Amino acid sequence: MFIRKTKRVTTSKIVKWIALALIILLFGAFFTEVAVNLAIKPIIKENPESSFWNSLARLLYYLEYPHKAEKDNVVIDNDYVINAVKPTYEFLKNRYDCGDFQTPLLTRLVYKYEGTLREVSPEGYGLIKRALLDFKYWMSEPGEDSMCFWSENHQILFAVAEYLVGKKWPDEIFTNDGASGREHMRRGESRINSWMEHRFYYGFSEYNSANYMQFNLGAMANFIEFGDNPVMVERMKMIMDLAVYEIASNMFKYTFMAPTGRAYAGNLAGASGDRIRKFTDYIWKLNDDWIDGNDSHHRMFLNFVSMCEARDKNGNKIYEIPEVLLDIGNDGDYRIIKSSSGLDTSELEEKGYVGQSDDQIMMQFGMEAFTNPEVISNTINYLANNGMLSNSFLKDFRYFNLTLIKKTGLGRFISEKLNPMPNGIALQRSNIYTYSTPYYQLANNQDYHPGSYGASQVLNYANFTENAVAFTAHPAREKYNATPGYWAGFGRAPSSAQYENINLIMYKLPERSGFLELYDVPRFTHTYLPEAFFDEVIIEGNYAFARVGDAYLALIGKNKLEYREFNEDSAKALKNKALLEHPGKRFDLIQHGREQFWIYELGDASKETFGEFKARIKSNKVSYDGDNLIYESAGKVLHKKYASDFTVNGNTQALKYKRFDCDYSITEREAHIIEFRFNGKQLILDWVNAKRTII
Numbered sequence: 001m002f003i004r005k006t007k008r009v010t011t012s013k014i015v016k017w018i019a020l021a022l023i024i025l026l027f028g029a030f031f032t033e034v035a036v037n038l039a040i041k042p043i044i045k046e047n048p049e050s051s052f053w054n055s056l057a058r059l060l061y062y063l064e065y066p067h068k069a070e071k072d073n074v075v076i077d078n079d080y081v082i083n084a085v086k087p088t089y090e091f092l093k094n095r096y097d098c099g100d101f102q103t104p105l106l107t108r109l110v111y112k113y114e115g116t117l118r119e120v121s122p123e124g125y126g127l128i129k130r131a132l133l134d135f136k137y138w139m140s141e142p143g144e145d146s147m148c149f150w151s152e153n154h155q156i157l158f159a160v161a162e163y164l165v166g167k168k169w170p171d172e173i174f175t176n177d178g179a180s181g182r183e184h185m186r187r188g189e190s191r192i193n194s195w196m197e198h199r200f201y202y203g204f205s206e207y208n209s210a211n212y213m214q215f216n217l218g219a220m221a222n223f224i225e226f227g228d229n230p231v232m233v234e235r236m237k238m239i240m241d242l243a244v245y246e247i248a249s250n251m252f253k254y255t256f257m258a259p260t261g262r263a264y265a266g267n268l269a270g271a272s273g274d275r276i277r278k279f280t281d282y283i284w285k286l287n288d289d290w291i292d293g294n295d296s297h298h299r300m301f302l303n304f305v306s307m308c309e310a311r312d313k314n315g316n317k318i319y320e321i322p323e324v325l326l327d328i329g330n331d332g333d334y335r336i337i338k339s340s341s342g343l344d345t346s347e348l349e350e351k352g353y354v355g356q357s358d359d360q361i362m363m364q365f366g367m368e369a370f371t372n373p374e375v376i377s378n379t380i381n382y383l384a385n386n387g388m389l390s391n392s393f394l395k396d397f398r399y400f401n402l403t404l405i406k407k408t409g410l411g412r413f414i415s416e417k418l419n420p421m422p423n424g425i426a427l428q429r430s431n432i433y434t435y436s437t438p439y440y441q442l443a444n445n446q447d448y449h450p451g452s453y454g455a456s457q458v459l460n461y462a463n464f465t466e467n468a469v470a471f472t473a474h475p476a477r478e479k480y481n482a483t484p485g486y487w488a489g490f491g492r493a494p495s496s497a498q499y500e501n502i503n504l505i506m507y508k509l510p511e512r513s514g515f516l517e518l519y520d521v522p523r524f525t526h527t528y529l530p531e532a533f534f535d536e537v538i539i540e541g542n543y544a545f546a547r548v549g550d551a552y553l554a555l556i557g558k559n560k561l562e563y564r565e566f567n568e569d570s571a572k573a574l575k576n577k578a579l580l581e582h583p584g585k586r587f588d589l590i591q592h593g594r595e596q597f598w599i600y601e602l603g604d605a606s607k608e609t610f611g612e613f614k615a616r617i618k619s620n621k622v623s624y625d626g627d628n629l630i631y632e633s634a635g636k637v638l639h640k641k642y643a644s645d646f647t648v649n650g651n652t653q654a655l656k657y658k659r660f661d662c663d664y665s666i667t668e669r670e671a672h673i674i675e676f677r678f679n680g681k682q683l684i685l686d687w688v689n690a691k692r693t694i695i
Contacts, residue, residue, distance in 0.1 A: 019463050019504045042395035043146045047096045048087075056105050057299035058186050059084040063113050064306060065291070081117060081124030089131040095145040099135070100154055102404075103161035104218040104303045106132055110168060111226045112306070134175045137162035137184065138191070138358075139386050141177045146392040150365035151262075152206045155213035156195050160219040163188030164226055192223065192232065196361040198366065198685050199239045200669045203341030203659065205367045208250050209262040210275045216243060217279065218300030220306035224319050231690045237319055238674075238685045240693055244321055245676065247280065248329035249337055249664065250434065252441035252463040258434070259445040261342070261427040262296040263458050265480060265487040266575035268529065271466035273575065279304060282314040283321060284329055322694045324681035328664055331678070336500070337434040339660040340669060341662050344429045345372040354378050356385065368455070369426035373415040377406050418515040422485075424453025431657045433498045439604035440464050444503050446655040450495035450643040451508060453517070459493065460503060462600060467578055468533040468548040470555075472598050473524060474507055477519040480573035487528075487573060491521055497638075497646035497655060504640040505627050511594070525596060527555060527589045528574075531563075532582035536610070539563065544589060545614050550605035554617040555589070556631075558596040558624060564588040595626050601633060 062069035062076055069076060070543045088106065090100045098293070106128050109117060117125040136142075137158050139149045148154050166174075166185030174184055174593040190318075198205075206212045220240050227233045250258035256274050260267075267273035278301045282290040290301070310318045345367070348354050353363040354375060361382055370379045380400050383389050405411045415423065434443040441463040448459055453476075462470040476484035476491040483489055496505040513521050527544075531537045534553075536544040544555040555561065564570075570588060571579045579587060591598065599622065603613045616634075623630040630639045639647045646653045660667040665676045676683040682695035 001249045009144070024623055035542045037389070037398040037401050040389050040395075040398050043144055043390050044392050045094065045096055045146055047098070048091070053190075054298070054353070055084045056088050056102060057302060059112075060105055060109060060299070060302050060306075063109075063116065064302065064450050068292075076116075076120060078121040078124065081121035082127070085124045085127045085131075089127045092131045092135050095136060095143070095147055097147045098526075099147060100157040100161060101215065101299070102147075103132070103135075103157060104222050105299050107161055107164045107168075107222055107226070108306065111164065111222075121438065129169070132161070132165045133169065133172055135161075135165075136176045137174075139186065139361075139382075139388060140358075142387075144178060144387055144390045146390075148393060150361075151212075151368060152204065152366045153212040153219075155191065155362055155366055156216055156219045159188045159191035159195060160223045161188070163192060167226075167228065189229065189232070191358055191362065194362050195366075196232070196235050196239050197687075199242065199361055200674075201683075202343055202441075203242070204246065204261075204536050205263040205340075205342045206260075207341040207427075207430050208246065208256075208258040208260040208432075209267075210256050210260070210273060211264060211267045212262050213243060213247070214276050214279065214300040217276075219305040221303045221319075225307045225310050234690045234692055235687065236384060238277075238687065240319065241322060241325065241683060241685060241692070242674070243539070244283065244325050245328065245664075247276065247283075248325050249339070249662070250432075250443070251280065251329065252293055252436065253332075253466065254284060254286060254329075255463065255466040256280065257461050257463055257469050259430065259432050259443050259461060260458050261430065262456050263488055264456070264483055265485065265573040268487055269530070269574040269576040269579060270469045272579075274395040274466075274575065280329075282308075282558050284326065293493075322676075322681070322683040323675050324683045325680050327681060328676070328680045332438050334438075335434075335436045335663060337664070338432070338657040339437065340368065340429060340431050340657040340659055342427060345369050345374045345426055347429075356382055358470070369421055369428075371415055371422040372426050373412045376400075376411040377409070380406055382410065420516040421453050421514055421518075422488075422516060425455040427457070431655060433657075435498070435500050437501075437604065439606070440501075440548075440553075442498065442501055442503060442600065442602050444496055444498035446497055446657075447646070448641065449493050450506075452493045453484070453514070454490040454493055456489050458488075459490070460498075460505070460600075461498065462553060462602060464548045464551045464553070465533065467530070467576070468546075470527055470529050470546075470553060470600075472505055472525060472600075474509060475522050475524075478522065479519075480570050486570065489542065491517075494525075495640065495642045495644075498600075498639050498652065499636070499638055499646075499648050499653060501602040502633060502636070502638055504631060504638055504646075505598040505600070506629050506640060506642050507596050507598075508626075508642065509594045509596075523594060524590050524592045524624045526564075526591070526596065528587060529553075529555070529581060529589045530585065530587040532579060532585035532587070538614070539589075542591075542688075543618060545610075545617070547610050552603040552605075552613045553609055554601045554603070554613065556597075556599040556600075556601075556617070556622060559591050559593045561589055561591055564590055568671065596625055597629050599629075599631055631666050 062074055066686045088102045162184050166181040172181045223236050255271050278290040281287055353360050364375050369375050381665040383397050384401050431446045433446055443461050473490045475486045475494045479485045494505045494507045507525055534548045536547040538545045542557040543562050546553040566583050623631040627642045637649055659669045664678050667674050672688050674685045684693040
């Protein structure tokens, strides 16, 4: 009798086989995800020449000021309208980035000059209508493109345009998503409400941005004039007031150069970079230069002026700038002005701003916060869910759109431990201290994330005249027009603090580049100090002195200070024509060394002569050990510890501020009521009750 023996399969072997199969499946799924993401092709669209942008603005300009058309021998006929509108129609049709910059002009044309356009050029009017009905207004709509929807100014441009176009044609179907105008009006209204609430309670994330404030003003102006929700319109007037206050309290002698979250190389070097100078000229009635203009920024200004001049059915101005804000802008007395704007990324979860809703993503993306630990998973999910991984600005997130990263917290771990360079793109909370006098203005963003990267922020300014300005930074790389680059943004933020006319700035530069910092880290810092615009500039070892009129500047470095010779490419990047007219005059003051400091002290002729100022500064005691900078001057002892406390005569100074803390307003962060008082005049903004009181 034969007994057949069978191989017994044990439970442990079954478990091993199952585990092996799961591992194979997991690896297969992982590599399938990788392959799918790599197959996503970024949409690269090179914007056409932007010279045509002015043509649409000129159309509105001539309709607003017919006597200018007559003077310039311009006839608004069918050909003129079509030639002005068609390039913009093609631009929006092709979904080139910044198409939303044209929407304030298009919507104003159809709201204010619809009858004229229909009569003069039915075809031109039809192109405007088609451009607006075919456009894509938000990230969640169908279609892939490389438009930027998310930054603060883009958010309000898209939202106001969507609201007004939907209101104008409520029963028309928008071709991109098949929704009615009425539905688009509702969507736009929702996002406008979120945007306004964020600005009221936290301020502008793109704070003090001469480049981008104008776009906010243009969009807000259209909503104030053409919106039909009285509560929302009143609240938008409040946000307009806050924008005007930001300009009024930060400009010096009507030039707007202040520590900012969004700047480019061409926005830095004094009046040439003040992109809202026409607004200040108009608001404070400085001259009539604002009337004319043929630059690309004039188009936003036209919307603002038109709104300010518009009147309701009772003959009252639709919006009038409160007198108290005008007086603040005219104030030339000694002032300490402290303010705080925005949120740190560490605050987003606590405030409920990490999630996929429009309100949440508008706050997060409005800060340009994408890779920071608190939000990286949220970013990847939103981009994947809305088909945005092919957007050329965001294409690198394709590599992180993996379940392993999104579900395990690995993305947050990588961001925390490796601190990739894009973390510095985030526009985090600013705490700005400004000391303004009749002679000069000194301002600093206090201890802004020492050692961090910076994409477009400028952290300090000394203002004397419209062109005599100074600021200090660690360049990100030797590329003049890049952002971050040689002038705009920075490689590493300093630990810095200001008290009245003195600013202490300490740098610790790394030995090597950081994670995803794809260029060498310069081993020097520099100060923009243009010889051409100061009456005297003297360099003596680690001291620099400058005078313009009766105002003085002293700079003290740890190491020797030396000018780079005039560089035409560098000067061109700053887009200051006056700088280019002085090719023998230097402007780029360098200090080498990994650990170093800069001390700013400003003075004026009401207290001492320039010679006495120089002698006194050179006799002041300076102590520095790499972590502590101590400076004694005029009976004050200032002590800054790197990334830590700042004391004056032993008294610890706050480096984080209320929303507003100065003679004009004392307002807590997230306050429901903001009040401005000056010269016996008042402005009270009550958000909850949508009540704006001017006294």
